[in-house]
Every structure is written in structure tokens, then in C-alpha cells.
Amino acid sequence: MGKLFEETADKFKSYVMPTYAPSIMFVRGKDARLWDDEGNEYLDFASGIAVCSLGHCNDRVTRAIQEQCSKLVHISNLYMNELMPRLAEKLVKESLPGGKAFFCNSGAEANEGMIKLARKYGNKTGRNHIISMENSFHGRTLATLAATGRAKYRKGFEPDMPGFSQVPFNDIEALKAAITPDTCAVMLEMLQGEGGVFPADKDYLKAVRALCDEKDILLLCDEVQCGMGRLGTRFAYQKFGVEPDIITMAKAIANGFPMGAIIAGKKCADVFEVGNHASTFGGTPLACAAALAVQDAFDQDGVLENCEKEGEFLRSELAKIGEKYSFVKTVRGMGLMIGVVLDRPAGGLASILLKDKMVALTAGETVLRLVPPLTITRNDSKLAIEKIGKALAEFAKQEGLQ
Ligand SMILES: *Cc1c(COP(=O)(O)O)cnc(C)c1O
Numbered sequence: 257m258g259k260l261f262e263e264t265a266d267k268f269k270s271y272v273m274p275t276y277a278p279s280i281m282f283v284r285g286k287d288a289r290l291w292d293d294e295g296n297e298y299l300d301f302a303s304g305i306a307v308c309s310l311g312h313c314n315d316r317v318t319r320a321i322q323e324q325c326s327k328l329v330h331i332s333n334l335y336m337n338e339l340m341p342r343l344a345e346k347l348v349k350e351s352l353p354g355g356k357a358f359f360c361n362s363g364a365e366a367n368e369g370m371i372k373l374a375r376k377y378g379n380k381t382g383r384n385h386i387i388s389m390e391n392s393f394h395g396r397t398l399a400t401l402a403a404t405g406r407a408k409y410r411k412g413f414e415p416d417m418p419g420f421s422q423v424p425f426n427d428i429e430a431l432k433a434a435i436t437p438d439t440c441a442v443m444l445e446m447l448q449g450e451g452g453v454f455p456a457d458k459d460y461l462k463a464v465r466a467l468c469d470e471k472d473i474l475l476l477c478d479e480v481q482c483g484m485g486r487l488g489t490r491f492a493y494q495k496f497g498v499e500p501d502i503i504t505m506a507k508a509i510a511n512g513f514p515m516g517a518i519i520a521g522k523k524c525a526d527v528f529e530v531g532n533h534a535s536t537f538g539g540t541p542l543a544c545a546a547a548l549a550v551q552d553a554f555d556q557d558g559v560l561e562n563c564e565k566e567g568e569f570l571r572s573e574l575a576k577i578g579e580k581y582s583f584v585k586t587v588r589g590m591g592l593m594i595g596v597v598l599d600r601p602a603g604g605l606a607s608i609l610l611k612d613k614m615v616a617l618t619a620g621e622t623v624l625r626l627v628p629p630l631t632i633t634r635n636d637s638k639l640a641i642e643k644i645g646k647a648l649a650e651f652a653k654q655e656g657l658q
Contacts, residue, residue, distance in 0.1 A: 258294045280610070285312025288629050288636050290615060299614045301628040301640055306449070306481050306593070309508035310553050311629040317511045317549045324545035331541060333534065339544035346551050347519055351491050351503060354522035359515065359539030363480035363506035364395025366516035369533055370504050371399050371443075373520060374474050375419070377527050378440020381472070385438040389425040391620070393450035394443070394478055403443055406451070426456060428463045435467070441474040442467075446492045449481035452620025453588060453595025461498040474501040474524065480516075481593070484508040485630050488564040488591035490554055495590060510546035515539075517547075563630040566637050567591040570626070573641045581648055583657055592632070596624040596644070604654060608647040614640065 257265075261281045268278070282298075284291040288311055290298040303309055310317060324339075331337050344357035360366055375384045388394065392405040401410050402417040405425075410416055423430040425448065442464060448454040468475045477500035482492040484505055489495045491503060501523055506516035516538075520527065537543075553559050571587055571594055578584035578596065585597045598605070602624045609616050619625040628640070 260293045287311035287314075288632055296613060298610075299636060299639055299643065301626045302615045302617045303508075303627050303629050304512060305507065305617060306486055306627040307507045308512045309485055309630045310511045310550060310559065311631050312512075314511055314549075314553070314631075316553050316557075317513075317546050320545045320549035321513065321542060324542050328541045330537070332536070333538065337539065337541055337544070339541050339548060340539040343539070343544045343547050343551070346548070347517065350551075351519050352499070352521035354525065355519050356525040358518045358520075358528065358533065359543070360517070360535045361514050361537050361543075362395075362516045363478075363504065364397045364400045364516075365535070366480065366504035366506050366518050367394045367400045367403065367443075367478055368397050369518050370476050370478075370502050370520075371403065371441075372533060373502060373518065373524060373527050374441040374443075374476055376532070377474060377524050381440075383438050383440040384419055385436065386420050386441045386443055386476075387431065387434050387439060388420060388422050388443040389445070389448070390422045391425055391451035391454065392422070392443075392445055392448055392478075394445075395480075425451075425454065426460045428460055428467070431464065432467065435471060435473070439471070439473055441476050443476040443478065445478045445480075445482060446496050446498075447482040447487065447590060447593060449593070449625075450619055452597070452623040453593060453625055454620075455588065455590060456496065458496050458498070461496050465498045468501075476500065477503050479503050480506045484550070485554060485560055485563055486591055486593050486627065488560055488567060490560065509550065510543050511550050513543050513546035515543040515547055557631070559630050562632070563591045566628075566632050566634065567594065569634070570594060570628075570637050570640070573637075574644065577641065577645050577648060581652055581657070583652070583655065584648070589626075592626075592628055592630055594626040595619060596626070598622045598624070600655070605647055605651045608650050608654075609643060612643050612647060614643045614647075 281293045282290045283293050288300050290300045348355050378384045388403040390405040394400040394403040398417050402420040405422040423434045446456050479492045487495045502520045509515050574587045583599050589595050602618045605624050606616050606618050617625040
């Protein structure tokens with residue numbers, strides 16, 4: 257560790273609440289590369305946490321931010337902002353035509369807004385209970401924690417916000433049994449991220465959609481992690497062929513500039529009225545400029561096609577390497593949201609990779625999660641495969657396996 261890291265770590269220890277425990281410091285990034293404070297170069301298969309999906313400091317996004325920040329950084333939502341309706345139009349036309357968008361600043365905030373919207377919709381008919389999924393993750397605010405299907409995140413923050421319950425994911429009978437006259441919405445991630453890179457079954461989602469239609473229940477999809485191109489389609493639900501009533505997004509929406517968004521389809525596009533919901537920074541011109549540049553990249557740079565192609569390559573190569581080790585149970589995922597599933601905690605494997613200058617994540621304890629930029633090159637995919645191959649061999653040795 258260099259001197260700059262040590263000084264910074266001391267300050268962190270003294271002045272920053274210890275909600276994170278960083279062990280490494282990056283000072284520069286470009287595309288799928290990061291550099292630490294000592295000039296070491298890393299291959300980045302984390303992209304923040306699925307945030308910098310066009311790679312670090314993408315030229316298009318950087319240019320858009322630079323140009324916009326010399327024109328107008330912020331204007332209150334009390335005044336018209338040219339870029340915000342333009343971004344709303346683009347996102348709505350690409351997803352739920354006839355719908356409307358609301359902009360905020362993070363994933364939890366988008367989900368919070370979606371929950372409020374669903375409650376307002378349901379309360380008209382005296383219903384306000386939301387059913388979400390076990391093993392899900394929806395954020396760290398009080399309502400999104402109550403929706404999150406992992407009790408460990410809620411521990412110590414009791415009382416839980418009322419109006420939520422969870423059922424097992426991909427289990428239609430459990431969902432049917434849980435629906436009551438109070439139910440106004442079902443909330444899920446079509447591909448669970450934090451929970452361990454778990455995709456929904458298409459048939460399950462079709463059945464959920466039918467059930468929601470039958471009972472006038474809203475289907476809420478948290479696409480904060482699996483959306484915005486990550487699965488090879490602009491929106492995650494497009495990969496599954498089942499249309500939600502409301503979608504939230506955040507992480508990759510502006511390639512690292514903080515932003516969140518809600519898109520409500522036709523049925524509930526006008527539930528929020530003047531004064532119902534607000535955000536000081538939501539849809540600020542700078543964020544919108546960055547998000548519009550991301551959309552331009554999807555339209556003009558072949559980003560989604562590259563995601564499909566490299567995702568397929570990585571998953572098939574990983575499956576081949578995985579077969580050599582009994583502790584690798586399977587490789588799953590879609591597009592460039594990939595999980596290497598082990599039969600034991602995956603943290604050690606991620607540490608070995610980091611030592612070999614590759615950044616990767618874990619998810620749900622036993623899963624190595626790979627979320628490289630959607631713009632990853634074939635050469636970098638190959639380099640990643642080589643590094644993961646070496647890391648698995650090293651991990652096997654460490655664990656006393658072969
Ligand atoms: C990251 C994440 C969130 C929370 O987003 P924040 O921007 O950290 O508030 C919510 N839902 C999912 C699926 C996520 O992956």
C-alpha cells in the first residue's frame with residue numbers, strides 16, 4: 257500500500273462512518289481499466305456495481321457532462337428543464353408507450369417512489385399491501401428495506417415498516433396463496449442481483465402477470481441492477497417478454513452520474529398529481545445530459561449487441577473451466593450479468609482475482625458476480641477467462657481441493 261492510501265485510510269477511519277471497509281483505492285479509470293494509487297492497472301469486471309456500463313469515463317458521456325456543466329448544472333423542478341422531458345420521452349418510447357417517467361437520484365429512491373405510487377393506486381380501492389420476493393434487494397431506505405427479502409439488512413432497524421411481506425421467488429403457488437384482498441402490488445427483480453444472480457423463470461413471470469391482471473394488482477419491476485442494457489436488451493423485462501406496470505432503474509442509467517428513474521405504464525402514469533411526490537435534484541440537467549448520452553450509445557455504438565455477444569462467450573467459456581472443479585456448481589445469468597456459483601463462500605475467489613489485478617464482485621455469499629462494461633472487448637473477455645482460470649486453480653489449492 258502506498259503513502260497516499262495510508263493517509264486516506266487514516267482519515268477514513270477517523271471521519272467516515274464505517275458502513276464500508278475499502279481495502280484498495282482507485283484514482284483513475286478508462287473503459288474496462290482502473291488504476292490504483294501506485295499506478296497498478298486492473299481489469300474491471302465490476303463496473304462500480306453494474307454502474308459504469310459503458311466503461312469508465314466513456315467519451316460520449318464525458319463530453320455531454322462537460323458541455324452541460326458549462327451551460328446549466330441545476331435548475332429547480334419548479335421551472336421547465338429542456339433535457340428532462342426529452343429523456344422521459346426516450347425512455348418511455350423504448351419501454352412502456354403511453355407511460356410517464358419520474359426522475360430521482362438513486363435506486364432506493366426510485367423504488368421508494370414506485371412503492372408510494374403503488375400505494376396511492378391501491379388505496380383508491382382500499383388496498384395497500386405489497387408482496388415482494390425472498391432473497392431480493394430493493395435498497396436501504398426504510399420502505400425499500402421492508403420490501404427487501406433478506407432479514408439481515410433489516411436487523412437493528414426495527415420496527416419494520418408495515419405493508420410488506422415476502423414469498424419464495426419463482427414459486428407461483430406461494431404467491432397465489434399470499435395474495436389477500438389487501439394486496440395492491442407484486443414487486444420483483446426479474447434477475448435478482450445481490451441475491452446471487454438468480455433469473456426468474458419466464459413461465460413464472462407469465463403466470464405472475466396473468467394473476468396480477470386478474471386481480472388488478474400492479475406488477476412492479478426493480479430494474480436498478482438488471483436493467484439499462486445489462487441483460488442485452490435496453491430494459492430487463494424485454495428479455496423475458498412480460499411487461500411490468502412500473503419499472504425502476506438507476507445504477508447504469510447515466511454511467512456513474514447519480515440518477516434514478518421510475519417509468520409507470522399507461523394504467524398508472526397519472527396516479528401522481530401535482531404536489532404528490534418530489535425531488536430537489538431529480539432530473540437535474542447535468543444528470544439528464546449524461547443519461548441521454550447513454551441512450552445515444554445504445555442507439556449508435558452497438559452496445560446491446562456487444563453485450564449479447566460477449567455475454568455468450570464469457571458464459572460458455574466459464575462453464576467449460578467450471579467443469580474442471582467440483583466446487584463450481586454452475587454458471588448462470590444473462591447478457592453481461594453473470595454468476596459463477598460455488599458450493600462455498602466466493603469471497604476468497606474474488607480476493608485472489610484482486611491480487612491478480614482483476615476486480616470482481618460476489619453476490620449472495622457463494623456467487624462470484626461478473627458485471628463488466630457492456631462495451632467489453634473480446635481481448636478483455638479472454639484476459640478475464642485466463643485470470644479466472646488461474647484464480648480457480650489457486651482457490652482449489654487454498655481450499656485443499658482438486
Ligand atoms: C443497487 C440496487 C438498489 C439500490 O440502489 P441505490 O442506488 O444503492 O439506492 C435497489 N435495487 C436493486 C436491484 C439494486 O441492485
